[in-house]
Amino acid sequence: MGRRKKGRDISGWVVIDKPAGITSTSVVNKVRWAFDAKKAGHAGTLDPDATGVLAVALGEATKTVPYVTDAMKAYRFTVRLGQATNTDDADGEVLSESGTRPSDDEIAAALPALTGEIMQVPPKFSAVKIDGQRAYKLARDGEDVEIAARPLFVESLTLIERPDPDHVTLEMVCGKGGYVRAIARDLGEALGCFGHVRELRRIWSGPFDVEDGVTLEELEAVAKTDAIMDFLGPLEIGLADLPELPTTESGATKLRNGNPGMVIATDVQYGDEAWASLNGQAVAVGRYKAGELHPSRVFNTA
Incomplete structure (x- = not known):
């Protein structure tokens, strides 16, 4: 018989303004402890030295994580020009250096090639799997890691400021x-001067904005008290990019049992993914077909 998980059955989203120097997994563990929640997960890993939005899902909200992970995200970051490192960030060993420093106009002219539908080679020190093993583990063991390029859509890449000749x-x-x-690395190569990330901050991720984030210190100050609930957003935030289809009591019962249930649709097309709600509360996610939602995920929050 499996061991029963400790903690409360609590569901919703917590937006953390992650500090530097801590892993995303450690943040999730702190949030889970603070809320005394049975289950927790996050939508999109941030490197230990990165800061900004880390959206943590509790309970049934973990079922909406894929929809946040698939959403667009925004980052503000500083590139150190003139140096390439083995990790493509400031923690790595410097592999190459250059005295060349491009002008602002040259930097701006290089950005369009890194926007739109591009092919990107992830850093060697990344969580990409190669033959079942993480690339960063192989790289740490001294193996020559080769990672295949992957498609990436970059909606925009904008020059914000040039604080000094070495940074942009x-x-x-x-x-x-x-x-x-990888963007910093590829930009440095395109400019003929090398480059790596010096600072990185995720400013929004899907429906979550860093301005709405709570610090770990603020969360820990009210840990395991009723006041902590002020930092918990509804499960439904994670479904913001999907159309909402109201259902009835009988429809909700069918959906919660894993069966197709009647929904009220307007602009949704046959086969579209959507979520059914009863009095504003998420019941299920699935595909819309001829007046019914065919569930793929059911939320047990009633």
């Missing part, structure tokens, strides 16, 4: 699977 601050909006470190 950029802002990027991109889709799922993008590595900012």
